[in-house]
Amino acid sequence: MMDTIKVFSPGSVTNLSCGYDILGFCLDKVGDTIIVKKIPEQGLRISSIDKYDLPLSIDENVAGIAAKAMISEVKISHGLDIKIEKGIKPGSGIGSSAASSAGTVFAINKIIGSPFSNRELIRFAMEGEKYVSGSYHADNVSPILLGGITLVRSVKDLDIIKLPNPKDLIATIIRPEIEIKTSDSRKVVKSKVTIDKMVRQSANLAAFISSLYTEDYNLMSNSIVDEIIEPDRALLIPEYYNIKQISLKAGAIACGISGSGPAIFSLSKSDKVANDILDKMSSHFDNVNINYNGFVSKINSEGVKVID
Amino acid sequence: MMDTIKVFSPGSVTNLSCGYDILGFCLDKVGDTIIVKKIPEQGLRISSIDKYDLPLSIDENVAGIAAKAMISEVKISHGLDIKIEKGIKPGSGIGSSAASSAGTVFAINKIIGSPFSNRELIRFAMEGEKYVSGSYHADNVSPILLGGITLVRSVKDLDIIKLPNPKDLIATIIRPEIEIKTSDSRKVVKSKVTIDKMVRQSANLAAFISSLYTEDYNLMSNSIVDEIIEPDRALLIPEYYNIKQISLKAGAIACGISGSGPAIFSLSKSDKVANDILDKMSSHFDNVNINYNGFVSKINSEGVKVID
Numbered sequence: 001m002m003d004t005i006k007v008f009s010p011g012s013v014t015n016l017s018c019g020y021d022i023l024g025f026c027l028d029k030v031g032d033t034i035i036v037k038k039i040p041e042q043g044l045r046i047s048s049i050d051k052y053d054l055p056l057s058i059d060e061n062v063a064g065i066a067a068k069a070m071i072s073e074v075k076i077s078h079g080l081d082i083k084i085e086k087g088i089k090p091g092s093g094i095g096s097s098a099a100s101s102a103g104t105v106f107a108i109n110k111i112i113g114s115p116f117s118n119r120e121l122i123r124f125a126m127e128g129e130k131y132v133s134g135s136y137h138a139d140n141v142s143p144i145l146l147g148g149i150t151l152v153r154s155v156k157d158l159d160i161i162k163l164p165n166p167k168d169l170i171a172t173i174i175r176p177e178i179e180i181k182t183s184d185s186r187k188v189v190k191s192k193v194t195i196d197k198m199v200r201q202s203a204n205l206a207a208f209i210s211s212l213y214t215e216d217y218n219l220m221s222n223s224i225v226d227e228i229i230e231p232d233r234a235l236l237i238p239e240y241y242n243i244k245q246i247s248l249k250a251g252a253i254a255c256g257i258s259g260s261g262p263a264i265f266s267l268s269k270s271d272k273v274a275n276d277i278l279d280k281m282s283s284h285f286d287n288v289n290i291n292y293n294g295f296v297s298k299i300n301s302e303g304v305k306v307i308d
Numbered sequence: 309m310m311d312t313i314k315v316f317s318p319g320s321v322t323n324l325s326c327g328y329d330i331l332g333f334c335l336d337k338v339g340d341t342i343i344v345k346k347i348p349e350q351g352l353r354i355s356s357i358d359k360y361d362l363p364l365s366i367d368e369n370v371a372g373i374a375a376k377a378m379i380s381e382v383k384i385s386h387g388l389d390i391k392i393e394k395g396i397k398p399g400s401g402i403g404s405s406a407a408s409s410a411g412t413v414f415a416i417n418k419i420i421g422s423p424f425s426n427r428e429l430i431r432f433a434m435e436g437e438k439y440v441s442g443s444y445h446a447d448n449v450s451p452i453l454l455g456g457i458t459l460v461r462s463v464k465d466l467d468i469i470k471l472p473n474p475k476d477l478i479a480t481i482i483r484p485e486i487e488i489k490t491s492d493s494r495k496v497v498k499s500k501v502t503i504d505k506m507v508r509q510s511a512n513l514a515a516f517i518s519s520l521y522t523e524d525y526n527l528m529s530n531s532i533v534d535e536i537i538e539p540d541r542a543l544l545i546p547e548y549y550n551i552k553q554i555s556l557k558a559g560a561i562a563c564g565i566s567g568s569g570p571a572i573f574s575l576s577k578s579d580k581v582a583n584d585i586l587d588k589m590s591s592h593f594d595n596v597n598i599n600y601n602g603f604v605s606k607i608n609s610e611g612v613k614v615i616d
Binding site: 019020021022023151152153154157159161163189190191192193194195198199200201202203204205206207209210213219222223228 | 327328329330331459460461462465467469471497498499500501502503506507508509510511512513514515517518521527530531536
């Protein structure tokens with residue numbers, strides 16, 4: 001039985017404009033690396049996090065909170081040491097906390113003989129999400145643990161649907177270097193919407209789900225829109241509408257706010273277009289003297305995985 | 309070239325609990341019969357409607373209004389006489405006005421050499437819907453003209469998606485004999501919803517769309533729910549919650565208000581269950597001395613059709 005495990009827990013993009021709090025997809029390459037080691041002393045400890053001054057205390061760290069919730073349901077005769085190498089900056093909009101909490105419970109599950117399915121791990125990973133955002137959300141942790149594109153039908157019933165992942169889809173992510181706390185970004189969302197807006201948004205959501213099954217990219221393009229959340233959150237993201245226009249003009253199927261921002265996602269059908277979008281968005285941020293960070297990523301069908 | 313055409317324009321069920329104003333499916337057998345005849349005098353006339361005291365005036369009848377909108381875009385050298393045999397009572401919740409308006413434009417289109425596709429006819433049929441409900445709706449006329457189960461992504465762009473129609477699905481319709489005007493039933497719908505309710509409802513809608521593609525009836529059953537509209541509209545329908553409970557207990561996948569009611573739809577996976585549901589709901593209405601009308605129907609993939 002192994003004594004140390006190293007996993008790679010990727011970033012994730014949620015909301016996808018039309019699916020606030022329920023849709024998400026898993027990124028490739030960009031993510032946290034988590035090393036879990038069995039130790040003789042009982043209990044959990046986080047012995048290191050390489051950057052961003054994140055707390056090491058089990059009760060103040062999303063990974064610790066998720067791990068503690070999980071460990072409370074199993075009997076183990078040893079302790080666990082957790083080391084986290086952050087590949088995602090907190091507050092970036094691509095699921096930094098989710099990567100740490102999902103990756104940690106995934107790693108612990110593997111090292112203790114997989115008593116839980118990945119699907120069952122969502123419940124524990126969500127405890128970390130609750131700590132940072134104030135309420136239970138599975139939209140980031142689900143695509144990390146299940147891979148691909150996921151729909152959270154019910155957090156309460158933990159009913160998560162893995163949607164089709166059209167093979168040609170590729171994401172471009174760009175993030176102006178400002179930090180938005182999820183909890184702050186949730187505050188700008190109005191508490192009520194008109195029925196008319198709800199109907200239009202839900203029609204787009206339904207059409208987007210259909211487009212994933214039929215690979216109708218034209219329909220997908222028309223349906224990834226957001227009349228409800230984007231107008232408020234866009235105010236927090238410098239150059240958002242200019243960047244979006246540049247992306248769509250360069251051939252993106254769609255462009256929107258990733259999670260609660262400031263990261264911006266675009267979807268396209270080829271590496272070439274995805275990279276072209278990245279180049280053009282980068283030039284724009286260069287021109288207006290805003291620091292940024294950007295990359296192109298496949299939609300990762302596998303999700304979190306053991307790398308060592 | 310034919311001088312007379314007879315079409316059968318079926319009833320339709322809309323909303324399907326989770327898809328207010330955007331989802332609908334087409335019924336079989338129950339519907340209006342419409343006879344359109346070329347006449348030498350120019351113009352349109354409705355020469356008879358067999359019941360329900362509906363107006364014959366072109367400008368006050370949904371079929372006349374839809375026909376007039378259509379005729380304004382084509383050149384024809386003759387007039388048209390329209391006769392309607394109503395198979396659906398107005399205000400029943402299974403698309404009485406839509407059957408007349410969609411059926412009439414479909415019949416006229418056929419008799420003048422089909423200048424329009426069925427999809428294009430939706431635009432004209434909606435004029436009739438606007439007259440009765442006060443705003444443009446394509447949720448009833450779309451399944452009649454396209455068949456099966458449809459999603460109205462955008463009324464403005466007339467973007468209508470034909471969804472999969474799982475072959476086993478069968479509907480049971482029961483209607484307590486009271487009349488609800490669509491315009492009245494729309495008034496009880498609150499003008500705003502909380503974001504939380506919107507998120508839950510949209511998650512169910514997205515899951516329902518997925519379930520149609522995957523034929524996951526368990527998911528379908530969990531997702532055909534309505535937290536937003538049903539609680540208000542149910543108050544207008546006698547015995548609604550008792551009937552719903554009877555239906556689900558008898559094995560329905562789902563049960564909800566059809567359109568704006570008072571008709572109630574159930575979905576099940578076999579003729580046997582569908583008929584059993586009808587029997588049990590009927591017994592209940594008998595016991596409480598409420599008159600009703602009920603039937604079992606396949607989901608009609610073809611939609612409106614020429615019968616003579």
